[in-house]
Amino acid sequence: MIKFTGVFKAFPKSGLALKDVSFHIAKGEFAFLTGHSGAGKSTVLRLIYAEEPVTSGEVRVSGFNVAEISRRDIPKLRRRLGIVFQDFRLLEDRIAEENVAFALEVTGARRAGIAARVMRVLTQVGLAAKAKAYPRELSGGEQQRVAIARALVNEPTVLLADEPTGNLDERATRGVFQLLRDINASGTAVVMATHDLDLVRQAPYRVIELQEGALVYDSGVDEPRDQAAST
Amino acid sequence: MKLVLREALLTFQRAPLLSALSVTTIAFSLFVVGLFGLVAVNLQQALSEVAERVEIVAYLLPGTPVETVTMAVKDIEAFPEVQSATYVTEDRALARARAELVEFRDVLQELERNPLPASLEVKLKPGFRDADHVNDVADRLRGFGFVDDVRFGRDWVEKLDRLRQLAAAVGLVVGAAFAVVAIIIIGTTIRMAVLQRSREIAIMRLVGATDGFIRRPFLLQGAIKGMLGGLVAVGLSFAAYTLINRWLFHAAFFSREQASAIVAFGTLIGFFGSSASVGRHLRRV
Ligand SMILES: Nc1ncnc2c1ncn2[C@@H]1O[C@H](COP(=O)(O)OP(=O)(O)OP(=O)(O)O)[C@@H](O)[C@H]1O
């Protein structure tokens, strides 16, 4: 599903952000990416969705050879992924359901089914009642739910979340995390970058830890703690 | 397609101020081009009015029979360059001289014999009123046996030619300069519209929009803005033309084709300006 083999990533100014990183996340798995600030968590995710080119090594994501992906194929790759950020990245001038529908329209989906699919994911994230609200009328936790709904509406095989709870208080954090667990339970793989170690300890999921760009710990390799994972 | 149109139109609703600013900028840039165009159109009109006076006069040998001349007139009128050929008899020439040269009326009255020769006055069609064609036709007229001499104000025709070339060159250079300035200004305006939506573009790419999908509403929106700007520019030019006509002098306005060309120019700049801006933006992200 997601396979890194000997991956290096160098940035022109700041040098090596990833050094010889290898791991394999299976279909339906839930994996935490942890590590201190600047360890390279976001970089790993950005390589997965082809936002940054791979310097060397191999990155395979759901059938795509991302290290050599052509610009034309990037949209195809991203339609298999759902991506969620700390800062939500919603369009301020569109209501919640438009924000979600947007992700479908962009893929050229037929208009007929869009409304129903949007409503279904909004219900799934518990925001059906706020479908007509603008992002500024929603709390942070609610905005993140809209963002998750947007990520889910294309029925991705993997959900990538870069510190999805970074801007939320404890209660909202628990809610969003539970939502991600539910999503994972229904079969979608989740890769979540976080430095909230409480969350990591709460759940019996795979942990991949980075330190200054190097993989220093991977709980999944020899002692899978995740029963749902099918390796 | 419907989605593209909707997205393009939504821009006007979501960013009314910037959209209005773009249209206004495009309109005024094209208005300047339009004003210059008006000057060019009127200059050309004036020149062609002057050129209407280009005329070749073939003086005939005395005693040429009328039938010969009438037949020759038919031949000459069949020349591709010739608009009309008029036969002026000796008597008519004298009558005209009496009417026009008032100062010499007395002298002319006292003549016993008409000293003026008969002539053929040949006018050329609009596209042929330049030195080369005039010379050419004059040579052919000299070929007729009964033609004594051919005159056409060579200096004057050549000056007119030079004036026309100058007007065309200046028009081309200044017009091109104005057009380039308009393109730059309009391009900058469109670039602002793209930058204003860079966040939206980033999110579109994130959820898997193709470059083409992202580009299309911008192209349409740019073309619409360019077209609106072009229409406003033609409107402003017309207002300027009306004022000039009322207060200054009788001027000419664009033909329908020329007005359409301004609108088309605006539409094209809007379209390709957007294409370039979005393209550049997409290549960088
Ligand atoms: N676009 C970039 N250009 C240059 N250097 C970059 C770029 N993006 C990241 N880096 C560098 O790569 C390293 C890893 O950054 P990354 O964002 O992956 O860290 P992170 O683990 O996500 O940190 P945080 O927890 O603070 O989000 C850092 O040293 C950072 O300075």
Ligand SMILES: [Mg+2]
């Ligand atoms: Mg990060």
